[in-house]
Amino acid sequence: MASRIPPLLDTYLxxxxxxxxxxxxxxxxxxxxxxxxxxxxxxLSAPSNPVAKEDGVNVVLVSFxxxxxxxxxxxxxxxxxxxxxxxxxxxxFVDGLSGLFxxxxxxxxxxxxxxxxxxxxxxxxxxxxxRKGLEDAxxxxxxxxxxxxxxxxxxxQPDLLLAASGDGISSQGxxxxxxxxxxxxHSSIVTLSADEPLISSQATSLEKDHAALGISLAHxxxxxxxxxxxxxxxARDVSGVLRVTPGxxxxxxxxxxxxxxxxxxxxxxxxVRVFERGQ
Amino acid sequence: MSFRKRNAVIxxxxxxxxxxxRTENAPIPGIRPSPLDGRPTTSTxxxxxxxxxxxxxxxxxxxxxxxxxxxxxDFAGTLLRYxxxxxxxxxxxxxxxxxxxxxRHSLPGISTDDKKSSSKSETASNDKMxxxxxxxxxxSGGGPRDRDAIQRQNSxxxxxxxxxxxxxxxTKRLNPTDVxxxxxxHPSMGMPNLSSPGRDTSxxxxxxxxxxxxxxxxxxxxEVHRVIVPGLLSPTSYSSSSSRPEEVLQFLHxxxxxxxxxxxxxxxxITLPLALYPRATGLTRWMELLCDGVMELIPLQSSAVHxxxxxxxxxxxxxxxxxxxxxxxSLPIFHEKGGGSSETNSAHGDLSFSLSRSKGLVIxxxxxxxxxxxxxxxxxxxxxxxxxxx
Numbered sequence: 260m261a262s263r264i265p266p267l268l269d270t271y272l273x274x275x276x277x278x279x280x281x282x283x284x285x286x287x288x289x290x291x292x293x294x295x296x297x298x299x300x301x302x303l304s305a306p307s308n309p310v311a312k313e314d315g316v317n318v319v320l321v322s323f324x325x326x327x328x329x330x331x332x333x334x335x336x337x338x339x340x341x342x343x344x345x346x347x348x349x350x351x352f353v354d355g356l357s358g359l360f361x362x363x364x365x366x367x368x369x370x371x372x373x374x375x376x377x378x379x380x381x382x383x384x385x386x387x388x389x390r391k392g393l394e395d396a397x398x399x400x401x402x403x404x405x406x407x408x409x410x411x412x413x414x415x416q417p418d419l420l421l422a423a424s425g426d427g428i429s430s431q432g433x434x435x436x437x438x439x440x441x442x443x444x445h446s447s448i449v450t451l452s453a454d455e456p457l458i459s460s461q462a463t464s465l466e467k468d469h470a471a472l473g474i475s476l477a478h479x480x481x482x483x484x485x486x487x488x489x490x491x492x493x494a495r496d497v498s499g500v501l502r503v504t505p506g507x508x509x510x511x512x513x514x515x516x517x518x519x520x521x522x523x524x525x526x527x528x529x530x531v532r533v534f535e536r537g538q
Numbered sequence: 539m540s541f542r543k544r545n546a547v548i549x550x551x552x553x554x555x556x557x558x559x560r561t562e563n564a565p566i567p568g569i570r571p572s573p574l575d576g577r578p579t580t581s582t583x584x585x586x587x588x589x590x591x592x593x594x595x596x597x598x599x600x601x602x603x604x605x606x607x608x609x610x611x612d613f614a615g616t617l618l619r620y621x622x623x624x625x626x627x628x629x630x631x632x633x634x635x636x637x638x639x640x641x642r643h644s645l646p647g648i649s650t651d652d653k654k655s656s657s658k659s660e661t662a663s664n665d666k667m668x669x670x671x672x673x674x675x676x677x678s679g680g681g682p683r684d685r686d687a688i689q690r691q692n693s694x695x696x697x698x699x700x701x702x703x704x705x706x707x708x709t710k711r712l713n714p715t716d717v718x719x720x721x722x723x724h725p726s727m728g729m730p731n732l733s734s735p736g737r738d739t740s741x742x743x744x745x746x747x748x749x750x751x752x753x754x755x756x757x758x759x760x761e762v763h764r765v766i767v768p769g770l771l772s773p774t775s776y777s778s779s780s781s782r783p784e785e786v787l788q789f790l791h792x793x794x795x796x797x798x799x800x801x802x803x804x805x806x807x808i809t810l811p812l813a814l815y816p817r818a819t820g821l822t823r824w825m826e827l828l829c830d831g832v833m834e835l836i837p838l839q840s841s842a843v844h845x846x847x848x849x850x851x852x853x854x855x856x857x858x859x860x861x862x863x864x865x866x867x868s869l870p871i872f873h874e875k876g877g878g879s880s881e882t883n884s885a886h887g888d889l890s891f892s893l894s895r896s897k898g899l900v901i902x903x904x905x906x907x908x909x910x911x912x913x914x915x916x917x918x919x920x921x922x923x924x925x926x927x928x
Binding site for chain 2: 357454
């Protein structure tokens with residue numbers, strides 16, 4: 260069981276401290292999906308240790324770039340059945356891909372072969388809709404659980420909303436909406452794209468908004484895990500570099516995050532190995 | 539091992555309909571399971587491109603490719619023609635955005651010396667392997683040997699029933715008798731005089747999504763669709779309003795939603811002029827993030843391309859002249875999982891492409907010859923030719 264979480268990442272992949280934000284950033288070619296799978300695994304798997312004080316965690320996953328089938332397959336490989344978790348009321352998936360910018364016609368009913376049972380989906384790219392959709396999802400998962408259970412919100416690539424909705428959504432507005440929803444949950448995990456053109460060039464409003472969102476979230480975050488390709492080019496046994504940095508949102512009550520840089524390798528079967536340079 | 543077992547379940551759940559219909563000895567033409575994890579794949583029409591796609595030996599259904607091209611050449615357009623021609627022969631439905639109907643007549647035809655040339659090249663490559671077995675993978679686009687063997691088995695087994703990837707001849711035109719599929723052209727610019735008044739309200743990109751979604755929803759489950767978007771945002775075929783970030787990103791996002799929704803019957807290839815939309819801009823990066831696979835074609839502006847082939851070199855050599863470099867930034871499925879297994883490592887190395895009449899676009903690993911080899915080769919080749927030929 261423990262081998263599914265790389266030992267070196269054990270300290271980071273547990274339940275984040277209360278009110279904290281974890282920012283996962285990836286770039287084209289080194290996506291954060293496998294990290295999110297590990298978070299899902301560590302949060303949703305039943306505590307093997309009965310002494311552990313928390314009895315499971317509820318998860319709300321909002322994904323703007325990937326569908327439920329993808330998450331279900333990947334989590335299934337780690338031994339987490341999202342269907343079962345959904346039925347138990349421990350997991351709610353909010354689909355931000357299928358209906359966000361394309362409304363299926365009424366006479367052609369949307370066919371969701373792998374649709375989440377009881378899953379929700381966002382059908383309009385506005386902040387009001389996002390806020391309502393997420394609040395409903397959080398209420399749903401908290402309603403069916405005992406009050407001492409904590410809820411973790413995972414938002415996969417909210418930056419898409421910013422990029423694809425033009426002037427309708429500002430980075431400030433999106434950040435405030437996220438902040439409002441963060442108030443209602445124990446802690447949040449957000450994934451972002453941090454490609455160089457999106458963060459550093461800042462020439463167009465798209466790039467400026469993206470950089471503003473990324474940087475402000477990094478300041479809010481308690482922990483930042485950023486993935487990138489190997490600087491020296493592709494290697495046979497290394498997929499990329501994983502960098503752990505403390506964010507700007509650390510207060511004294513939280514334990515200090517040590518800054519470090521590790522290498523990771525995702526094997527063909529989805530297994531992940533994380534190791535130090537030179538190991 | 540646990541991976542394979544689970545995956546069998548997964549693939550049957552994601553594409554249950556296609557999977558069942560495939561096993562009930564009614565195979566969909568042009569679809570075969572990936573040797574890696576069994577998910578259905580289809581051919582891009584370019585064999586060397588199929589080999590690059592992270593071990594799946596084809597484009598997995600439900601995924602998209604974005605091919606960016608620098609300069610003013612149209613190698614990416616050639617790839618699209620092969621992709622369309624392959625689909626036409628296999629009886630797939632093809633949806634093209636923004637080209638004129640006459641594009642249909644520029645599709646390459648099936649090469650007549652199909653079997654001969656393929657068997658010839660196979661024996662030739664086998665001979666090469668005996669000479670330098672260490673470099674055997676180079677001849678097949680860098681794939682490891684076992685994968686190559688699987689493909690050969692597949693192709694030989696499929697030879698009796700159906701061909702996965704046909705070979706085309708650029709100088710020929712697709713014969714209407716070979717065509718089994720249908721091709722539909724959709725306008726990429728609103729034409730107020732021609733379109734019905736109801737359509738004027740929505741943009742051509744949104745209309746295209748609507749049209750495809752309608753066709754997908756109303757087609758039998760065994761029908762495979764290919765969507766071709768040539769030269770996305772090129773000002774010759776797109777109005778300026780389409781190149782607003784929200785417009786094009788919403789289009790790509792909706793296309794991605796359709797791909798996931800119909801993951802058993804749809805593939806997409808998009809080409810993008812990188813000279814107009816450089817990769818250093820945020821918009822291009824978002825377009826790349828929204829596609830499953832991203833490749834970059836860098837044609838070389840060398841005079842050698844236009845120079846006549848040197849007489850000392852054999853015919854096959856002159857066909858192998860490098861016409862450009864190919865960079866792979868992400869691959870379908872592979873990079874969604876996180877990327878980086880040794881099996882597909884070759885895809886990350888330097889790749890070059892050349893266009894040949896009979897083989898189409900040939901992509902293979904790029905390596906610089908040892909310094910001075912060129913001059914020496916010229917001198918040696920004639921003298922050594924006699925000894926090489928037994």
